[in-house]
Structures are given as C-alpha cells and as structure tokens.
Amino acid sequence: MSRDHVQSAERSAHDAPAPPGAAARRTPAAVETPFLDLLARGASADAYEQPVLVARAEGAPAERIAALEHAKGLALRVRSELEGRRRREAELSALFETAHDLAGLRDLDAVLRAIVQRARSLLGTDVAYLSLNDPVRGDTYMRVTEGSVAARFQQLRLGMGEGLGGLVAQTARPYVTDDYFQDARFQHTRTIDAGVRDEGLVAILGVPLMLGHHVIGVLFAADRRARVFEREQIALLGSFAALAAAAIDTANLLAETRSALADLERANEIIQDRSGVIERASDVHDRLAELVLRGGGVHDVAAAVSQVLDGTVEFTEAAAAPARALETSRAEGHAVRHEDDWIAAVTAGDELFGALVLRGHPGLDPVDQLTLERAAMVTSLLLLARRSAAEAEQRVRGELLDDLLDARDRDPRLLGDRARRLGADLTATHVVLAARLDATAPDADHEADARRRLWAAASHLAATGHGLAAARDGGTVLLLPLARDDDATDLARRTARHLGTAVHEAVTVGASAPVEDLVTHPDAVAAAYTEARRCLDALGLLGRSGDGAAAEDFGFLGLLLAGDRNVTGFVDRTIGPVVAYDERRGTDLVRTLDAYFACGMSPARTKDELHVHVNTVAQRLERVGRLLGDDWQSPSRALEIQLALRLHRLSIPQAH
Known part of the structure; x- marks a missing residue:
C-alpha cells in the first residue's frame, strides 16, 4: 500500500465529524501509534483488539481505554477503505490486462480462458465458466470452464429459459442465487440439475454477454457453498462479460476479415487461372486458325492439340474408336472419358466421321476438355471442306470423262489441257473400265445410295491413280492409265477388288483393250467404253459376279465383245508362239496342227494327210504342247486354237 493512501485514510478519519464530547476524548499521538503500526504492517482485523486488551x-x-477504542475504530475504518482500494486496483489491473490481451487478440479461446480465470480469481469463487448461444439449435453451450471437475457439467447445454444461465440468456439481465436448488425463479430440469449437482455448486452468479442489443452468451461465477454476491462483484463480473463479448466480436470480425482475405486470394487465384485459361484458349484458337488458313489436315490438328494438352491426340476412324464412348460423346456433344483416354466425336450434323482420342491422360480439367472438343469441331470442318473439295474435283473429272464419251466434236487440245489440270495424261496408254454393283437393292433409296457410294469410291480411285471417273448407265465408268508391265485383265480385277472393299459389296468390272493417244483420237474412249460394257455384261451372263475381266479373257468370244474385232490380237494370243516358231525355224507346226484337228485329232490319220511318219507327227505335237501349254488339247482350248488357225489361214494372202 502507498504512503499517500495511508495519509489519505488518516485525514479522512480526522476530518470526520466528531461525536458529542469528542473533544474530551482526543488522544495524544502515543495512543494512535500502535494502530498506525498495525495499518503499516497490514495486520488482520483481530489484531486491532490487542492494544485495547493490553491497556x-x-x-x-478509563479515558485512555476510551481513547484507544476510538483510535481502533478509526484504524479499522482506514483499513477497510484501504482494502477496498486494493481490491479495486486489482480489479482494474485485471480489466486492463484483459483489455491488453484483447488488443493483441490472436487466439479467442486463450482470451476467453484468461477472462474466466481472472473472474474466478478476483471474485474468489470455486468455479467460473462461460457459455455461448447456439443460434442454430436455439440453446447455449459451455465454451470455457475454470475450476470445474465434473465432465457432465462441462458438457451441459441449456435451453432458453432453462436454469439460471438460460434465464440470463433469455432476459439479457444478470441473475444471482445464494442457493440454486432452493431458488424457484429458475426452470429446473433433470439434465441441468444433475450437472450442477455433480459439480456441487450452490451459489451462482450469471451476467449476459451483450453485442448491441443481442445476448451472445453468459459469464458465470459460482461457489460450492452458500454465498451472497455483492453489487461490486456483480458489476466486476459484468465488466469481464463486456470484455468477453468484445473479444468474441473482435474474433468474429477477424475471422470475417480472414475469410474475406481468403476469398480474395481465391478470387485472385481464379482470376489468374482464368487469365491463363484465356491465354491458352487464345493460343489454341490461333494455332487452329493458322492450320486452317494454311491448308493443314486432320493430323496437323491432332499434332497441335497434342502440344497444347501435353499428351498424344490421334484421329481415329469411327470403326476403330470405342463404340459406347463414341456414341455418348456424339449424343452429348462433349468429350467423354474412356478408361485412361478421352474421346471426342468428330461429327457434322448426323454424320459421324470418327473421333479425336487423347491417349493416357485421365486427368483433364474443363478447359482442356473444351480444347479437345474445339479441336474435334475444327477436324469435322476440315473433313467437310476436304470432302467438298474432293466432290468438286470428282465432278470436274466426271464432266471431262463425259465429254470424252459424248462430245466427239470437242477440241482435242482443250480436252488435253483440262486433263492435265486434273493430273491426267491423255497421251499415255489407258483402259476404260465399266463397274457395276451386282446386289439388288430393296428400294430406290437404297439403290441410289449404293450408286453414290460406288461413284465416290471410283472417283477416289481415279483421283489417286491420275485417271477419270463418272457415273453412267446405272454404274460407273473409269479411265485409268495402264502401266507398262500391266495388262487390262489384271487392272480390271484389281479395280473390282478395290471397289468391292470400299463399298462392302460385290462389284463387277469389265475392261476394254488398251487405248492410246486419246488427245489425237478422243473418240476412241466411247468405243472402248462400249467394249468394256460388253465384257461387263458377259461377266454377268457367266455368273462371275465380283470379278474383273477384259475381252481377251473370253477367248474367241472376245472377238464378239471387242469393239474393233481385233482378229490379229486373238490369233497372236492363241497360236502366236507356234506361228513365230515356224517363222524362226522354218518348221511346219501350224500346218501339222491344222491337219491334226482336221483328222479328228488322230495322229495316224494326220501322218497320212501330211505324208510323214507317225513319229514325226508325235514329235511335232509334243513341240506344240511345249509352246502352247499342256492343256492345249482341252475342249475349250482346242476350239479357240481351231478358230485361230482358220483366221490365220484367212489372213494369209492367197496365191493366184
């Protein structure tokens, strides 16, 4: 205690109004000295009786004893005032410390715990605790306890109006009881009473925690014995409650501020991410636009998207893509995941071209997914553009072939120029091929669709083979160049196989004999087409569906099919080796063959006809077999050989 406080207390005692007769009882300083010493030592109230008892x-x-009694009374009054000031100093110090803690608030629980501890210490209670309102459940719950030993008490929840705390929370007014269980002002419940009984509490003081006009909780001080709480103690606990409310409000504001800052940080991250997304999308758009403008293809698009998505993107035909995932992507219009891959259907309207497949990239964010979908759309546009260009070129090729077939009065030079612009060389040797689907369509629509598919396949074959193609007479006609080591028959068969594979149906192809120098003789195309059609019809009559052949494959029937009736060619193909052998060696194999057939293929009669030995006939026939093949005496070959011998004989000028 400070000396100023002691002097102030002494002045208060001396300045107090003196009772009647006080002048007679004024004592010398020696009477007051023992009590001043007791005040200085901070002795207990009982010690102040000692000087009177000693006297x-x-x-x-009696005068001295009366003076001592008077001095004792003054000293006790001074002592009481000094103790009150000490208590107020301690309370103010605790409040200042709490305010300091609040100013440097870092941990709300720590601040609330300090408030409860100081309230318990200054009020000298056994227990202090703080409860907060739960707006969701409409009750209050224990937040902090100090001095509590009962677990059930620490977990209590008080409904509004239940118990002393519930009443404080409901009315926003402090309540105090010196004997809780005997106080009928409160709504007692089994749960609350059981918790209070476990803790052993008797006297309880509760004050509300106020934020504005709203109660957010209750601060309690309680004893395990009956006790009367003074006004100063109620006011002190109210001050602590105000600080606790301020701490909670500050903590809430800090939490809101931190939450707002966190939201701002997240928003900033989102903005940065979106900015990156926009940049990536712009980059993808620029790359795809550049590809389209410089005439890039489907694989160029896949390569560009592979770089952007840091993966492998491939274009896959519809038949090779996962059917279920492809159909889902087509129906939804979005890329879909299939195992570790992503599938984006490449479509145009109801037409399915295939899919873009992102390989081995299971994690794909929405932006990358959109990039893949955009690439699929660009791919479909490229395919449509390429198909449109191909169809336009096919139409141009078809128009040129139509002119070669129909317009015989066209300028050959102009026809040659048009062909060169399309990559066709009319000065080279060509073969005209007539192709037709053999299957019967169920209706006109299916038949028209089948013809379109055949024409598309033939046009593609012609474009890649530097030829021409056109739809004609319910089928397709092609003008294809003939390689030096190739022949019309092999070309017809290859064409039949290729077209059949492309349209998934049997395609029969008839070929003409090779035609040359179409620039000078463009009308030869029409004649060759007529020959090819005859071969095509012959294949149909012979039941050779899905096959390819030229007139030379039909033996003597080829003479009837060939447009130019190529007798020399037939003779050369049939007995040319024998004729050439006779010319080189001066032998007589042709005459022997002629006599052999004229004598009914009898060696004995042949020797008589030729006037030679039978062994000579046998040797000559053996030589013929080596030149024409072992099957030269088969019925079909024998018929062709006899016809060729007769034509050969007719072609030799007769001596007059």
Missing part, C-alpha cells in the same frame, strides 16, 4: 490488562484509566 485493560495494565489497568489503564
């Missing part, structure tokens, strides 16, 4: 024991006069 009486010594038989001091």
